Amino acid sequence: MTERPHLAVIGAGPAGLAATVAAAARGVRVTLIDSAAEAGGQFYRQPAAALRARRPQALHHQWRTWERLRDALAGQVESGRVMHLTDHHAWLVERQSGRFTVHALLGPEQEEPAVVHADATVLATGGYEKVLPFPGWTLPGVVTAGGAQAMLKGALAVSGPTAVVAGTGPLLLPVATGLAAAGVKVAALVESADPRDFVRRTRALAAQPGKVGEGARYAARLLRHRVRTLVRHTVVEAHGTGRIEAVTVAALDGAGRVRPGTERRIPCDTLAVGHGMLPHTDLAETLGCRLDGPGVDVDGDQRTDVPGVWAAGETTGIGGAALALAEGHIAGCSAAARLNGAAPDPHAWAAAAKSRNGLREFFAALDPVYAPPAHWAEQVTDDTVVCRCEEVTGGAIREAVADLGAGDLRTVKLLTRAGMGWCQGRVCGPAVAGLAGCGETPGRRPFARPVPLGVLARAGEPKPSDAAQ
Amino acid sequence: MSKRLTCDVVVVGAGMAGAACALYATRAGLDVTVVDRGPVAGGTTGAGEGNILVSDKEPGPELDLALLSGRLWAELGAEFGKSVEYEAKGGVVVATSPSGLTALERFADGQRAAGVTAQPVAPDALYDLEPHLAPGLPGAVHYPQDSQVMPALAAAHLLKASGARLRTGRTVTDILRTPGGAVRGVRTDGGDLHAPAVVNAAGTWGAALAALAGVDLPVLPRRGFVLVTEPLPRMVHHKVYAADYVADVASDSAALQTSPVVEGTAAGPVLIGASRERVGFDRSFSLPAVRALAAGATRLFPFLERVRAMRAYLGFRPYMPDHLPAIGPDPRVPGLHHACGHEGAGIGLATGTGQLIAQALTEKAPDLDLTPFRPDRFGGQDV
Amino acid sequence: MRTPVDLAAARPGPAFTVTLDGREIEAFPGQTVAAALWAAGVTSWRTTRVEGRPRGIFCGIGVCFDCLVTVNDRPNQRACLVPARPGDAIRTQDGTGHDD
Numbered sequence: 001m002t003e004r005p006h007l008a009v010i011g012a013g014p015a016g017l018a019a020t021v022a023a024a025a026r027g028v029r030v031t032l033i034d035s036a037a038e039a040g041g042q043f044y045r046q047p048a049a050a051l052r053a054r055r056p057q058a059l060h061h062q063w064r065t066w067e068r069l070r071d072a073l074a075g076q077v078e079s080g081r082v083m084h085l086t087d088h089h090a091w092l093v094e095r096q097s098g099r100f101t102v103h104a105l106l107g108p109e110q111e112e113p114a115v116v117h118a119d120a121t122v123l124a125t126g127g128y129e130k131v132l133p134f135p136g137w138t139l140p141g142v143v144t145a146g147g148a149q150a151m152l153k154g155a156l157a158v159s160g161p162t163a164v165v166a167g168t169g170p171l172l173l174p175v176a177t178g179l180a181a182a183g184v185k186v187a188a189l190v191e192s193a194d195p196r197d198f199v200r201r202t203r204a205l206a207a208q209p210g211k212v213g214e215g216a217r218y219a220a221r222l223l224r225h226r227v228r229t230l231v232r233h234t235v236v237e238a239h240g241t242g243r244i245e246a247v248t249v250a251a252l253d254g255a256g257r258v259r260p261g262t263e264r265r266i267p268c269d270t271l272a273v274g275h276g277m278l279p280h281t282d283l284a285e286t287l288g289c290r291l292d293g294p295g296v297d298v299d300g301d302q303r304t305d306v307p308g309v310w311a312a313g314e315t316t317g318i319g320g321a322a323l324a325l326a327e328g329h330i331a332g333c334s335a336a337a338r339l340n341g342a343a344p345d346p347h348a349w350a351a352a353a354k355s356r357n358g359l360r361e362f363f364a365a366l367d368p369v370y371a372p373p374a375h376w377a378e379q380v381t382d383d384t385v386v387c388r389c390e391e392v393t394g395g396a397i398r399e400a401v402a403d404l405g406a407g408d409l410r411t412v413k414l415l416t417r418a419g420m421g422w423c424q425g426r427v428c429g430p431a432v433a434g435l436a437g438c439g440e441t442p443g444r445r446p447f448a449r450p451v452p453l454g455v456l457a458r459a460g461e462p463k464p465s466d467a468a469q
Numbered sequence: 470m471s472k473r474l475t476c477d478v479v480v481v482g483a484g485m486a487g488a489a490c491a492l493y494a495t496r497a498g499l500d501v502t503v504v505d506r507g508p509v510a511g512g513t514t515g516a517g518e519g520n521i522l523v524s525d526k527e528p529g530p531e532l533d534l535a536l537l538s539g540r541l542w543a544e545l546g547a548e549f550g551k552s553v554e555y556e557a558k559g560g561v562v563v564a565t566s567p568s569g570l571t572a573l574e575r576f577a578d579g580q581r582a583a584g585v586t587a588q589p590v591a592p593d594a595l596y597d598l599e600p601h602l603a604p605g606l607p608g609a610v611h612y613p614q615d616s617q618v619m620p621a622l623a624a625a626h627l628l629k630a631s632g633a634r635l636r637t638g639r640t641v642t643d644i645l646r647t648p649g650g651a652v653r654g655v656r657t658d659g660g661d662l663h664a665p666a667v668v669n670a671a672g673t674w675g676a677a678l679a680a681l682a683g684v685d686l687p688v689l690p691r692r693g694f695v696l697v698t699e700p701l702p703r704m705v706h707h708k709v710y711a712a713d714y715v716a717d718v719a720s721d722s723a724a725l726q727t728s729p730v731v732e733g734t735a736a737g738p739v740l741i742g743a744s745r746e747r748v749g750f751d752r753s754f755s756l757p758a759v760r761a762l763a764a765g766a767t768r769l770f771p772f773l774e775r776v777r778a779m780r781a782y783l784g785f786r787p788y789m790p791d792h793l794p795a796i797g798p799d800p801r802v803p804g805l806h807h808a809c810g811h812e813g814a815g816i817g818l819a820t821g822t823g824q825l826i827a828q829a830l831t832e833k834a835p836d837l838d839l840t841p842f843r844p845d846r847f848g849g850q851d852v
Numbered sequence: 853m854r855t856p857v858d859l860a861a862a863r864p865g866p867a868f869t870v871t872l873d874g875r876e877i878e879a880f881p882g883q884t885v886a887a888a889l890w891a892a893g894v895t896s897w898r899t900t901r902v903e904g905r906p907r908g909i910f911c912g913i914g915v916c917f918d919c920l921v922t923v924n925d926r927p928n929q930r931a932c933l934v935p936a937r938p939g940d941a942i943r944t945q946d947g948t949g950h951d952d
Contacts, residue, residue, distance in 0.1 A: 035914070037935075042913060047860055047862060047882065048882035048883070048884075048935065049882065050864060050865065050880075050881035050882030051857075051860075051862045051864045051880065051881070051882035051883070052862055052863045052864055052865070052882070053860035053861060053862040054860070054861040054862070054863065055859070055860050055861035056860055058859045058860055058861070059856075059859065059860055092754075092756065094756055107933065108929075108930075108933040108934045108935065109926065109929070109934070111775070128911065128913065128915045129911065138905060138907065139906075140895040140896035140906050140907060140908040140909075141895050141908075142910070143909055143910055143911075143912060144910060144911045144912065144916075146911070146912065146913065147909060147910060147911045147912025147913065147932075148912065149912075150912040150913050150932075151886065151887065151890070151909065151912045151932070152856055154884075155882075155883055155884050155886070155887035156855075156856040156857050156859075156860055156862055156887070157856065157883070157884075157886070157887035157890045157891060158855075158856060158890070159890050159895055159908075159909065160895075181854075181859055182854065182855065182856040182859045183854035183855050183856070183858070183859070242896070242906055243895050243896065243906070286754045288753055385903075388907075388910070388916065388918060389917065390736075390902070391900055391901070391902040391903055391905075400625075403629060404509065404625035404626070404629060405483065405508055405509030405510075405625055405628060405629075405635055405637055406508055406509065406625075407507065407508030407509070407511070407637050407638055408507070408508055408511070410508075410511070410515060411508040411509060411510060411511060411515065411621065414510055414515050414621035414622075415509075415510075415621055415622060415625055417736060420697075420736075420738075421700070421779075421917070422699065422779065422916075422917030422920070422928075423915060423916050423917050424779060424780055426915055426916070427910075427911070427915070427916050444782070445780060446754045446759070446780065446781045447778060447779070447780060447781065450699060450777035450778065450779050451777060451778050452774065452775055452776065452777050452778075453696075453698065453741075453763045453766060453767050453773045453774060453775075453776055453777070453778055454763075454767055454773075454774030454775060456696075456759060456760060456763035456778055457760060457763040457764035457766075457767050457774075458760070458764075459756060459760055460756045460757070460760060461760070699928065699948070700901060700948045701948055701950050702947070702948055702950050702951070737901065737948060777928075
């Protein structure tokens with residue numbers, strides 16, 4: 001074997017890019033597999049090339065970091081050490097005799113298969129947004145906060161002239177300022193958390209002066225765009241027929257309940273709403289990787305408990321782009337060392353590890369601050385659709401628990417169809433668990449995305465060409 | 470919380486078999502408590518397709534049980550209606566070769582003699598029954614008695630209708646016995662439940678429960694995967710499968726065997742089922758198993774090539790060495806009854822099983838001779 | 853009024869035409885189907901299987917499958933992922949998208 005070892009990195013967001021660049025710089029051949037047409041992931045999502053945006057940085061922050069990543073990737077691609085497969089939607093990673101086969105579908109149609117073989121893999125599959133239901137949340141014009149941002153960054157598109165940004169979490173600030181900068185009137189930023197809670201966590205904050213500065217910059221921008229910010233408020237209902245026309249927001253009391261009498265109606269044609277992020281763990285789960293809470297469990301080297309599998313970024317737990325970069329760098333260094341037959345030397349990535357550990361501490365402190373209102377489920381009426389795909393209502397879920405003996409997410413799903421539709425419970429999972437009063441158990445989705453049966457019928461069949469690889 | 474509870478019967482297992490036992494036992498006038506370490510339908514019931522089949526059974530005790538069960542399901546279907554998604558859709562068993570057709574027709578002759586309605590289908594008539602089948606198939610047999618139920622809903626609604634006390638989330642840790650050895654209840658991690666009769670409806674985990682009573686019951690897991698497609702309009706009208714499925718069910722092989730059982734559902738998705746592997750309780754995903762399912766299904770229904778599989782799930786069928794369930798009182802432990810080991814037919818056979826258990830509990834003459842289902846037929850010693 | 857295109861100083865190539873249920877709509881190179889529909893003031897393009905309710909973009913990144921649409925007779929394409937191409941015949945879809 002004269003060929004260099006081969007690493008498959010799945011996901012070209014900050015974590016995947018950092019892992020790719022780090023591993024390639026250490027002599028490993030890398031195939032970077034990503035579903036998008038351009039590298040960047042959700043955080044550095046780029047406008048489609050054909051839009052010819054001359055000032056994409058106006059949609060982003062930390063642009064210089066992106067330029068460094070982008071240029072490093074380009075250099076490694078140029079040198080032949082990295083192959084960047086765009087529009088490849090990985091649906092399964094198979095591990096056989098210590099080697100890996102990544103099964104993907106060629107996008108955007110996702111009808112034709114593609115296969116990558118590798119000696120090791122880094123899972124940098126990122127995350128997606130959690131949204132808790134409320135009456136009217138299925139109306140067109142109600143989008144996830146991340147969705148509004150993705151449409152803006154990737155397609156330079158907005159769904160109307162007046163938006164409300166609502167929910168909880170650090171994502172709401174860039175979404176509100178981003179929409180405002182793009183000419184959308186942001187009628188209100190509605191955050192259910194209480195800023196005073198931040199002050200109580202001064203230790204974690206003090207350790208991250210960069211993050212404090214970031215918050216201050218957002219605050220200034222909100223002021224500049226005259227965005228009204230309502231803290232300790234929540235959306236109780238979206239109104240409209242055929243599409244959203246207004247939202248009702250209300251103040252929350254100390255216990256996280258809506259204060260009666262504080263409701264007010266805000267006209268809008270877009271509601272961008274989010275309640276935090278969730279890791280994409282499907283590929284890892286099917287490989288048999290252990291989870292730690294909602295994310296993939298990793299050691300100090302970013303290794304999962306499955307030999308040959310590393311994980312980095314949001315897939316190991318939500319913590320933003322800077323943390324993803326640190327984790328990706330460590331994963332790339334560690335994987336490269338192993339593939340080169342050396343014992344990984346943690347001193348080689350001490351700076352990244354320090355940054356990672358600090359950021360993890362920071363986000364752990366942030367988590368309880370940005371928890372959704374404790375009594376959000378009280379807003380979900382019995383006729384509110386909770387599972388958007390299968391149109392299962394809050395009442396049906398409550399009935400399955402109270403009358404039919406459902407005790408976990410799986411039984412609720414079996415008895416109501418909540419989570420059985422196209423999205424496979426990715427969207428409604430947290431809401432169903434909350435309404436049913438049970439834990440958010442892993443989804444056990446063997447296919448990370450829908451696969452045509454014709455592709456599945458031939459997947460992994462040995463081909464003569466494989467022997468040569 | 471550890472208050473003692475006294476009743477006539479404790480049913481261990483809140484799956485389909487336990488639910489049917491509870492329903493028929495309460496209807497026979499007994500006071501029943503159902504206990505399960507998980508939720509309702511948390512085991513194999515929740516991983517099943519809901520087959521109520523006579524078509525795949527050769528003449529013999531299992532077919533007799535299937536015919537009895539089918540009649541009872543039809544009654545329950547009328548009673549519970551849409552809530553359990555009962556559908557008397559019929560089965561179509563397709564031959565894929567002329568020799569296969571000969572074997573299938575001979576098999577059907579035997580079934581007819583045993584009371585099964587089995588109608589030969591000529592090639593031209595086949596496409597009236599199933600317009601989207603692959604062209605050029607030599608023929609099939611139509612089984613109008615085959616039907617379908619949504620297993621988890623059926624278990625939940627039968628349990629609710631039974632009026633039995635339901636104790637979910639409680640693990641049975643021991644079977645309580647008198648000094649003379651007779652059953653007097655079960656111990657759970659949430660207290661004791663006292664009853665002179667205990668029904669083992671623990672499905673694939675029935676061996677472990679039997680062991681708590683000191684008896685050997687050889688129930689073992691046989692893993693199966695089911696594929697679920699995107700929602701479609703009704704493209705597949707019956708339960709459709711290839712004739713080689715029959716041979717697989719009766720097989721003793723430990724290796725993977727797959728034959729596609731394809732059916733549409735009221736909710737829209739097409740279900741593709743029936744891989745069979747003896748790999749213990751291994752929950753890991755197997756691409757070869759689901760690939761074989763997909764390949765078989767697309768061979769039968771070429772339009773499925775472009776249809777997307779949304780998910781695959783797995784379950785563990787409880788199988789016994791002779792592929793017959795254990796039903797009835799265990800002569801080794803007075804008061805202990807078994808209602809498990811139905812392999813992949815547990816949903817379909819649950820009603821007959823429940824009825825026979827209720828008859829045994831109330832000392833009525835059983836509808837069927839229980840001898841072939843005797844729990845001690847394997848000669849296992851007390852453990 | 854400022855637009856996202858102004859903000860990013862985008863200069864896409866010349867617009868082309870696609871159709872939505874036969875009606876002509878202008879789209880630009882690089883736009884997804886969803887972006888082209890939004891730009892045309894359309895925010896929903898399918899109705900649900902059970903209740904027949906309108907849906908459009910929700911997650912915007914291909915996870916939620918709310919934005920399913922039929923493009924050139926291919927049903928159930930995610931409008932947020934699929935780029936618009938000249939001459940595309942986009943159709944709103946009902947139910948399963950498979951002509952129930």
